Amino acid sequence: MSRRVARWLPSVAVATTLLAGASRAQHPPPLDGNPPLGSLWHFLSDSSRARWVRPTASLVLPGTGQLLGGSERGALYLVAEALLLTRFFSLQHDGTRDAGEYRNLAFSVARGAFSPEVRDTAFEYFEAMAKYIESGPFDMDPGPDLVPPWDERTFNGRIWLLARQTFFADPDSIPAPNSWEYLQALDFYRRRAVGPNFRWSWRGAALEQDLYRQTIRSSDQAFRRARDQLGLLLANHLLSAIDALISTRLRGGAGPAGPSAGVRLGRARLHADPYLLVTLQATF
Structure with missing residues (x-):
């Protein structure tokens, strides 16, 4: 197995776990058809609080605001977060390892x-x-x-x-x-x-x-690319929060019907390194 493939395996594992959890999170086990009164899910799913709860939740953890609104695209934000975090820690590890090697030579x-x-x-x-x-x-x-x-x-x-x-x-x-x-x-x-x-x-x-x-x-180069990943992580948080804010206001805090804002993930290659493309789209 090549080092490049092995490096991305943790991302795939984390992303798969998040997708499974996200699918379950959209339909939490109800109690008599409703979330338990006083529970965290009852608080978060209350439509009267959706205008500020969902954007805030997405700002803290990308995708959660979308999942609270019943939108499956929240899983995409979670997967993007997992991939970016894995890439960040991998680059930090590579930079630290190489720093130890050149210091030993010096x-x-x-x-x-x-x-x-x-x-x-x-x-x-x-x-x-x-x-x-x-x-x-x-x-x-x-x-x-x-x-x-x-x-x-x-x-x-x-x-x-x-x-x-x-x-x-x-x-x-x-x-x-x-x-x-x-x-x-x-x-x-x-x-x-x-x-x-x-x-x-x-x-x-x-x-x-x-x-x-x-x-x-x-x-x-590894440390500089790790800093670039931090910028992409911040962008993912902001995009998810803006997406949740737009969706909540357009729908009036209701369910997933009507106008929507979404995210599209893609891959691009700049020089020798793959980059994750995150595109925010709004449909009116």
Whole structure:
């Protein structure tokens, strides 16, 4: 069984369960033909409260407002919710797994020779590790004065170049060490350069750095797609609530006859990833 098929099996199982439950929920067991007085179902199915109960119920859990009104399309909202939630948690899992892999490469390969202690830091630091072969030394002078590196192939050398371009009239001409320009450039460098405790180097480990780049890119894409799923989840809640509101007002809180608003689900493919299309339709 392929990983893609296995990834969607939980969604199918959840969707099947929701469909079965939704079918039963539309016709709850009555007591003498009516819901038990004082029960939650009696409260929710009261037509006098339908104008606000059903949209609110759909906003909390998509599809419930439609099911309370006797509309089978509520099951579609529930299935969409299950699929989107499953996709969200799957992407979060993939992003977290890949994040652990690229951090392990960073700590064991690139930083292993300089700092055996594992010290986590901002994501921008790990992004810089993917772009530069090494951080370079923080200070070229063993004495008390700070002397930044000039090798622009390294991260720190690039930061020092940016500091010179920002504060010096000529980046290749160094002003007096006690001048305002030089002191400002040093401060700029000191606040942005990688210190000795976070120094790294991929020299002699080109394959590992290439794997690192692929893994950090994969992790970042998974987290961004997970955020996209949150947007789709929010849209599903809002669409279901609006659908329930329109349907309830058009029908005056009555049953499923008359004008209706509905939802249509579909699948589309953008690049290599499938996306769920949710289209709201109103019939007057």
